Amino acid sequence: MSIDFRSQAIERPRGHWYEDFEVGTEFVHHWGRTINQSDNSLFSTLTLHFNPLYYNVEFAREHGHPCEQVNPMLVFTTVFGLSVEDLSENGGAFLGVEDLSFRRPVYPGDTVTARSSVHARRLSEKNPKQGICTWHTRGFNQRGEEVIDFKRTNLVSLKPAGASA
Amino acid sequence: MSMQALTGNNNYFEDFTEGEVLKHRRGKTIEPLENVLITNMVMNTASSHFDDVVMKDTMFGKRLQFGGVTASLIVGMASQDTSENALAELGLTKIRFKVPVFHGDTLYAYTQVVSKEEADRADAGVVTFRHWGVNQRDDVVFEGERTVLVKRRSHWRR
Numbered sequence: 001m002s003i004d005f006r007s008q009a010i011e012r013p014r015g016h017w018y019e020d021f022e023v024g025t026e027f028v029h030h031w032g033r034t035i036n037q038s039d040n041s042l043f044s045t046l047t048l049h050f051n052p053l054y055y056n057v058e059f060a061r062e063h064g065h066p067c068e069q070v071n072p073m074l075v076f077t078t079v080f081g082l083s084v085e086d087l088s089e090n091g092g093a094f095l096g097v098e099d100l101s102f103r104r105p106v107y108p109g110d111t112v113t114a115r116s117s118v119h120a121r122r123l124s125e126k127n128p129k130q131g132i133c134t135w136h137t138r139g140f141n142q143r144g145e146e147v148i149d150f151k152r153t154n155l156v157s158l159k160p161a162g163a164s165a
Numbered sequence: 166m167s168m169q170a171l172t173g174n175n176n177y178f179e180d181f182t183e184g185e186v187l188k189h190r191r192g193k194t195i196e197p198l199e200n201v202l203i204t205n206m207v208m209n210t211a212s213s214h215f216d217d218v219v220m221k222d223t224m225f226g227k228r229l230q231f232g233g234v235t236a237s238l239i240v241g242m243a244s245q246d247t248s249e250n251a252l253a254e255l256g257l258t259k260i261r262f263k264v265p266v267f268h269g270d271t272l273y274a275y276t277q278v279v280s281k282e283e284a285d286r287a288d289a290g291v292v293t294f295r296h297w298g299v300n301q302r303d304d305v306v307f308e309g310e311r312t313v314l315v316k317r318r319s320h321w322r323r
Binding site: 014031033039042043044046047048049050051052053056058059062063072073074076077078080081082084085088089093094095096097098099100101102105150 | 168171172191193198199202203204206207208209210211212231232233234236237238240241242244245248249251252253254255256257258259260261262265309
């Protein structure tokens with residue numbers, strides 16, 4: 001017996017819309033990520049990031065670290081990545097970042113989680129189907145210590161008629 | 166292993182002059198290797214970076230590079246000149262993405278030394294840089310400021 005899976009399929013709702021981003025609303029983002037040694041050295045070398053603190057364990061130890069440090073740009077992109085489904089997957093262009101602070105080192109084996117709150121929003125003057133949101137996103141290690149925070153601004157879509165979430 | 170022999174001797178705190186502009190040696194042509202791999206590795210779930218078919222009917226017509234990858238590449242290309250002798254990355258601000266980046270584009274990086282300040286430790290200083298990323302048509306695709314804690318030669322080089 002064959003099933004007409006295409007016509008029967010439903011899609012689980014994902015993400016949020018402009019209407020969901022009232023200022024102050026908090027999001028605890030999904031998944032978390034343990035950053036591995038290989039993630040870190042591959043990221044650093046692919047992006048031509050040449051500070052041995054991120055890929056030479058002896059050099060890092062000589063500078064007071066227990067092992068090589070995770071490249072701060074990998075900490076940023078990981079915390080950002082974890083926030084995308086909640087904040088910007090239904091959105092438009094990523095416009096910018098303000099006030100990013102790297103607050104403490106992250107080491108391979110550390111597990112990073114992310115949370116955000118809505119910092120500001122306004123409707124777009126150019127496109128009636130879009131708004132502009134700024135979120136304050138924070139990343140934490142497995143001990144709950146804040147490792148990074150930043151404010152990110154994106155175009156986001158207004159909820160289309162008939163959207164289920 | 167002599168640690169000081171592993172990094173250059175022209176990028177300590179003393180070597181930066183406020184206002185000077187640097188063109189960094191190496192550009193890089195963007196492949197899915199950078200964009201898709203890093204986008205997926207950091208679990209950015211936006212399909213616009215890794216599903217060509219969903220992008221066919223958009224104004225872009227093809228996958229866009231994740232801005233976080235563009236920022237990481239521009240900072241990376243600037244790193245040998247600006248932070249090979251850094252003790253820590255302190256922060257970023259005024260990051261702007263001006264023009265979309267696609268697979269096949271080639272990016273280059275430029276940097277201006279905005280300011281030099283004392284740090285709360287004697288062996289290093291704080292340098293603020295302004296970075297620009299440009300593509301092969303010389304369009305500015307990325308701009309941003311970055312603050313780095315850089316070693317002083319006086320304390321770290323014998």
